[in-house]
Structure formats: C-alpha cells, structure tokens
Amino acid sequence: xxxxxxxxxxxxxxxxxxxxxxxxxxxxxxxxxxxxxxxxxxxxxxxxxxxxxxxxxxxxxxxxxxxxxxxxxxxxxxxxxxxxxxxxxxxxxxxxxxxxxxxxxxxxxxxxxxxxxxxxxxxxxxxxxxxxxxxxxxxxxxxxxxxxxxxxxxxxxxxxxxxxxxxxxxxxxxxxxxxxxxxxxxxxxxxxxxxxxxxxxxxxxxxxxxxxxxxxxxxxxxxxxxxxxxxxxxxxxx
Amino acid sequence: xxxxxxxxxxxxxxxxxxxxxxxxxxxxxxxxxxxxxxxxxxxxxxxxxxxxxxxxxxxxxxxxxxxxxxxxxxxxxxxxxxxxxxxxxxxxxxxxxxxxxxxxxxxxxxxxxxxxxxxxxxxxxxxxxxxxxxxxxxxxxxxxxxxxxxxxxxxxxxxxxxxxxxxxxxxxxxxxxxxxxxxxxxxxxxxxxxxxxxxxxxxxxxxxxxxxxxxxxxxxxxxxxxxxxxxxxxxxxxxxxxxxxxxxxxxxxxxxxxxxxxxxxxxxxxxxxxxxxxxxxxxxxxxxxxxxxxxxxxxxxxxxxxxxx
Numbered sequence: 098x099x100x101x102x103x104x105x106x107x108x109x110x111x112x113x114x115x116x117x118x119x120x121x122x123x124x125x126x127x128x129x130x131x132x133x134x135x136x137x138x139x140x141x142x143x144x145x146x147x148x149x150x151x152x153x154x155x156x157x158x159x160x161x162x163x164x165x166x167x168x169x170x171x172x173x174x175x176x177x178x179x180x181x182x183x184x185x186x187x188x189x190x191x192x193x194x195x196x197x198x199x200x201x202x203x204x205x206x207x208x209x210x211x212x213x214x215x216x217x218x219x220x221x222x223x224x225x226x227x228x229x230x231x232x233x234x235x236x237x238x239x240x241x242x243x244x245x246x247x248x249x250x251x252x253x254x255x256x257x258x259x260x261x262x263x264x265x266x267x268x269x270x271x272x273x274x275x276x277x278x279x280x281x282x283x284x285x286x287x288x289x290x291x292x293x294x295x296x297x298x299x300x301x302x303x304x305x306x307x308x309x310x311x312x313x314x315x316x317x318x319x320x321x322x323x324x325x326x327x328x329x330x331x332x333x334x335x
Numbered sequence: 336x337x338x339x340x341x342x343x344x345x346x347x348x349x350x351x352x353x354x355x356x357x358x359x360x361x362x363x364x365x366x367x368x369x370x371x372x373x374x375x376x377x378x379x380x381x382x383x384x385x386x387x388x389x390x391x392x393x394x395x396x397x398x399x400x401x402x403x404x405x406x407x408x409x410x411x412x413x414x415x416x417x418x419x420x421x422x423x424x425x426x427x428x429x430x431x432x433x434x435x436x437x438x439x440x441x442x443x444x445x446x447x448x449x450x451x452x453x454x455x456x457x458x459x460x461x462x463x464x465x466x467x468x469x470x471x472x473x474x475x476x477x478x479x480x481x482x483x484x485x486x487x488x489x490x491x492x493x494x495x496x497x498x499x500x501x502x503x504x505x506x507x508x509x510x511x512x513x514x515x516x517x518x519x520x521x522x523x524x525x526x527x528x529x530x531x532x533x534x535x536x537x538x539x540x541x542x543x544x545x546x547x548x549x550x551x552x553x554x555x556x557x558x559x560x561x562x563x564x565x566x567x568x569x570x571x572x573x574x575x576x577x578x579x580x581x582x583x584x585x586x587x588x589x590x591x592x593x594x595x596x597x598x599x600x601x602x603x604x605x606x607x608x609x610x611x612x613x614x615x616x617x618x619x620x621x622x623x624x625x626x627x628x629x630x631x632x633x634x635x636x637x638x639x640x641x642x643x644x
Contacts (some may be wrong), residue, residue: 146601149593156590159583177526178519184544184606185597186555187518192471192503199475200586218455218464219518222500226468241460249526250457251387267383267425268460280465281417306472306605308465309429318462320382321429324373328433331372332401332410 098213098234098287100138100170106291107132107168120147121170122154126255128296133158136170136224143220144177148190151224152228155197159204164300167206169198171225188321191219195227202229207299212237212272212281226280230298233272240270251280266317279308346565351489352513354564356413359449362564363487363571364402364411371400373430381424381508383459392418395426399434405572407444410434414452416492423452424459428466434484435473438482445483445575446474448505453520454496467497474504475581478529483507485579487567488514489547489560495520506644507574507583509558509567510547516555517545539622548621552610553596556637561626571580579642588643596638613638 098106100121104114112125114134119141124133135154137143158165176187203207210228215238225231225239233239247268248255262269266277275281285294309325312318346362354362361369373379375393384391396418402411412431414421431448438446454465474484486502488494489511494502499518502508510516519527521535534540543549550556557574560566579585603609610618613636626633633639 124559139565145593145597149590149597152586152590153594156583156586159574160587177523178532180524180533180544181601181604183517183519183524184549184603184609185600186550186553187591188499188516189503189555189589190593191518192500193586193593195471195500196475196504196581196589198584199472200581202477203475204583219496219500222464222468222471222497226465227471241391241455241464247457247460253387263388265383265386267462268458270373270460274461275465278461278465280461280468308469308471309432312462312465318425318465319431321425321466322378324426324429325436327379328372328399328430329437329440332434332437333531 100172100213103170103211103213103291107295108292110325118147120150124265127166127292131165132184133167134170135167137173137220138170140172140215141172142174142177143191143223144179144182145185145187145190148194148223152194152197155194155201158206159201164205167198167201168295169208169210169224169228171210171212171216173220173224174215175217177218187219194223198227207302209295209298212239214238217241224306229302230282231280232295232298233284234287235277235284237272238270239272239275239281243270274317277312277315279311279315282311346568346637347563349564351511351562351564351567352491355417356415356451359564360398360402360411361399363568364404365406365430368401368403369552370402371398372434373399379426381459383425385413387458395409395424395430396421397427399430404444408441409445409447410438410441410443411447411449413449414451414490416490419456420453421451421490421492422454422456423460423463423466424456425466427456427611428463428470432466432469432473433598435470438477439480442480442482445485446477447571448484448486448501450486450488450494450498450502451490451492452494452496452498453492454498464497467501470501471504474501474568478506478581483575485509485571485574485578487571488516488556489562489567490514493517493545506578508556509560509570509574510550510556511560511562511563511566514547515541515545515552525565542622551633552613552615552636552639554592554641557640558625559629559633579644592641592643599626
C-alpha cells in the first residue's frame with residue numbers, strides 16, 4: 098500500500114497529515130480521539146535533520162498530554178551515510194528520536210510502528226524498532242543489510258547466502274525473517290480497514306518487551322529469551 | 336584463572352585500548368568484587384556461527400556480571416572487540432538485555448557498559464538488530480527507575496552502528512582518545528558514497544570526525560579519559576553521581592541542544608572548522624594535545640558540559 102492509501106484507510110473522514118522532504122507529520126480523528134502520525138516516506142534516508150524533525154513532533158505530542166497514540170509510518174532507506182551527519186553526531190540524533198518514542202510510550206501514548214516499505218540499519222532502529230508494537234503490511238522490506246553487502250563482508254558467495262537464507266531467518270533480509278525474530282509483531286491485512294486493525298493493536302498492548310518471547314515462539318531467535326532470563330536468574334542469585 | 340592474572344594488573348598502567356574485556360572489568364571494579372554471570376565455563380555460544388564455518392567464543396564476545404565500585408553494587412557489561420569486532424549477535428545481545436532487566440530488580444548504584452563494537456554481527460543480523468532495540472528500551476526503563484547507565488568507550492573496535500545508538504541512549508559517556516563513536520563507519524560511508532565523501536584510509540580524518548576528542552568538545556560525551564583503566568574508573572565514579580533524569584524536560588533540552596548544534600555547525604565541512612567556531616583558539620593543535628592540555632581546552636567550551644542527554 099502507498100502512504101496515501103494507508104492514510105485513506107486509517108482516516109476515512111480526512112486528516113491533516115503532510116509529507117515534506119520525505120518526513121511525515123500530522124494527525125487525524127481516531128476512535129473518539131486523535132491518532133498522531135509521524136514517519137518517513139519514499140525510501141528516504143534518515144539523517145540528523147530528519148531525526149530531529151521527527152523527534153520534535155513526538156515530543157510535541159507528549160507535551161500536549163492526553164493519551165494520544167502515535168503511529169510511526171516507515172518507508173525509509175538506512176541512516177544517511179555522510180561525513181556531515183557523523184560530524185554532527187548522527188548517533189545522538191537517532192538515539193534522541195528513539196528516546197522520544199520510548200518516552201512517549203512510557204508517558205501513556207501508545208506507540209505503534211507501521212512498516213509499509215523499506216527500512217534498514219540505524220533508521221530502522223530509531224523509528225520502527227523504537228515503538229511498543231511494530232506492525233507491517235505485506236510487501237514491506239525491512240533489513241539490516243542487503244545480501245550482496247552481506248556477501249562482501251562475510252566473503253561468502255551470494256548464491257550460497259541465498260540458499261542459506263531460505264532456512265536461516267536470523268541473518269537474511271526481508272519481512273518474514275523480521276517476523277520470525279520477533280522484531281515485527283504482526284502483519285496486517287491490507288484488504289480490511291486499517292483503523293480497526295490498528296485500534297485492536299492499541300487495545301491489546303502487552304506490557305513490557307515481548308520481542309524475545311515472539312522470537313523464541315517463531316523460531317527466528319531460538320535462544321535470546323532463555324539467555325536473557327538466565328542472566329537475570331544468575332544475577333539475582335550468587 | 337585468567338581473571339586472577341588480570342586482577343593483579345595495575346589499573347594505573349593497564350591500557351584500556353590494549354586490555355581484553357575481562358581485564359577491563361576486573362581492573363575497573365573493586366579488587367576481587369567481580370562475579371561473572373553466564374561465564375565462559377557455561378559455553379553459551381552462538382547457535383548460528385557454525386553455519387558460516389566461523390569459530391565461536393564461549394562468552395559470545397561479551398562479559399557481564401555484578402561487582403562493586405567504591406563499595407557500591409553495580410552491574411557491568413564489557414564487549415570484547417577482538418571477537419568478531421565486538422558485534423551484536425543473538426547471545427551477545429541477549430546477555431546485555433538480561434543484565435539491564437536484572438538492574439530493574441536488583442537496583443544497583445549504576446549499570447556500566449564498556450562498549451567495544453562494530454555494530455550488528457551480520458551473520459546474525461536480524462537477531463543483533465532486534466537485540467539493540469531491546470537494549471535501548473531496557474536502558475530507558477533502567478534510567479527511568481533512577482539508575483544511571485554509564486557508557487565507557489575506548490576500545491579498538493570503537494562504538495559503531497547500533498552501538499552508537501545505544502551509547503546515545505546512556506545517561507553519561509566517557510571516552511578516550513581511541514574511542515570512536517559513529518553510526519556509519521568510515522568504510523561503510525566510503526563503500527556507499529565514494530572516497531570523495533569519506534576516505535576511510537585517512538586516519539586523521541576518522542579521528543577528527545568520530546574520535547573521542549570531537550565527541551567530548553561537542554558534548555557528545557561527558558568525560559575524556561587518558562587511556563588507562565584507572566582513568567575510566569574515576570570517570571565512571573564521577574559520572575554516576577551526575578546522571579540526568581530520563582523525562583520530558585531532559586529530552587526537550589536535548590532537542591534544543593541538538594537543534595542548536597545543527598543550526599550553528601551544519602555547514603562545517605571539517606571538524607577543525609567546527610572546533611574553531613566552538614571557540615577553540617588553535618583547532619589544528621587539538622589532535623596532538625595531551626590529556627591535560629585537552630582538558631584545559633574543553634573547560635572553555637560551553638557546549639561540552641550539559642544535562643541534556
């Protein structure tokens with residue numbers, strides 16, 4: 098689905114969401130209140146400027162109070178790779194955006210990510226992965242790194258990596274693999290209205306971080322949950 | 336045991352950059368106080384690396400446990416940059432996440448994270464990326480519970496990729512000259528954008544753009560240490576007592592701080608231009624300054640010290 102189609106399905110009575118330089122902001126009427134929208138569209142790389150613009154929107158919603166949920170729409174490139182961005186502290190700006198979303202969630206504003214296109218690496222961590230619950234639409238393409246780049250770094254032939262990717266979700270790009278590791282909680286049905294589906298997600302929010310449990314149940318991250326629990330047990334014990 | 340040999344090493348003489356993760360932890364904590372959790376004897380190794388015909392480490396490249404620092408209980412994690420560049424794999428990341436979750440229950444004086452990482456381990460990319468997101472959420476939970484999370488950065492792998500984002504989530508950061516903090520590494524930028532954008536072989540450029548001195552001058556880090564374990568220990572003790580709270584006020588202040596940085600320095604091509612505009616008199620001399628001279632320079636820069644993190 099395109100951003101316009103998604104917004105149409107979320108807000109059949111209209112909305113104030115705009116896109117400027119690939120950055121999405123606005124809101125619309127939702128379930129008797131409002132739903133705040135922030136995001137990044139059009140495979141746009143996320144640099145220092147964009148990260149601060151999005152964080153500003155999120156903090157404005159928190160300061161306004163109430164319990165307005167925040168939907169983070171994601172169709173981005175990776176972080177913007179440039180000398181300027183690193184000189185200006187891209188790590189601080191991306192972390193700041195993630196912290197703003199985590200603060201919002203802690204402050205009673207449920208945060209939901211919706212990935213409908215690409216996203217990768219630092220941009221993915223600072224946006225979609227910083228929400229309480231991450232939903233996806235079919236066709237979404239999250240990744241850490243594309244397979245040709247993985248081949249270059251790992252010095253393994255691309256054909257062999259493609260073969261391994263079929264049975265090993267832990268390293269291969271793509272939506273199914275991110276679902277298996279628990280990073281993506283749920284894939285939505287584009288044939289049904291999105292407002293109801295998003296509303297249900299907000300109504301059924303888990304407390305705490307359930308991603309390692311999902312990863313264990315789905316087999317994409319077989320040991321993470323057990324390891325984290327063992328650390329907690331041993332740290333408590335001895 | 337290797338740990339006992341490391342404990343006998345003089346923290347004043349032990350180079351942080353050269354030390355292993357386990358040596359750093361043992362020498363940083365109060366003598367004899369470190370108790371490792373999931374130690375190498377338990378052999379909790381990566382289930383994925385054999386697929387790539389790669390050797391595994393019994394601790395998956397991270398040391399976690401309990402210790403005391405100046406008599407107060409702390410939790411501590413140290414990445415081993417010599418094993419796969421300290422990168423986040425499934426087990427590696429889960430050990431850090433577990434330690435942070437334990438902090439919510441044990442309420443230590445602080446959690447210390449000794450970063451030494453190139454970012455996500457590509458052979459386990461999805462697990463590593465997700466673990467980084469879990470770590471950031473857990474750090475926020477720990478900070479919101481009033482427990483400082485302090486990052487120490489001075490290892491050979493630096494603090495790159497998702498490691499840079501985790502560092503940006505901490506309450507406070509200490510760096511040394513050798514500490515580099517960045518999202519995209521020099522080679523990644525060069526591979527994607529060309530050597531005109533970033534020549535990764537130009538080491539001086541790498542240090543100026545991502546190194547500890549640049550981060551300290553711009554307020555990206557809160558303390559600058561000589562390259563010894565004792566210097567990092569002193570910095571950690573100082574920073575634990577000055578941790579900003581995690582709330583809307585802090586993040587509003589960080590928003591203003593970062594917006595101001597981009598407005599003032601967004602057109603700077605090189606770190607040297609930026610340092611001059613910050614008020615450093617002889618910016619060309621910064622890379623060669625010793626720790627004392629650099630401390631005197633930092634003391635004159637308003638942007639270096641703040642609670643907006």
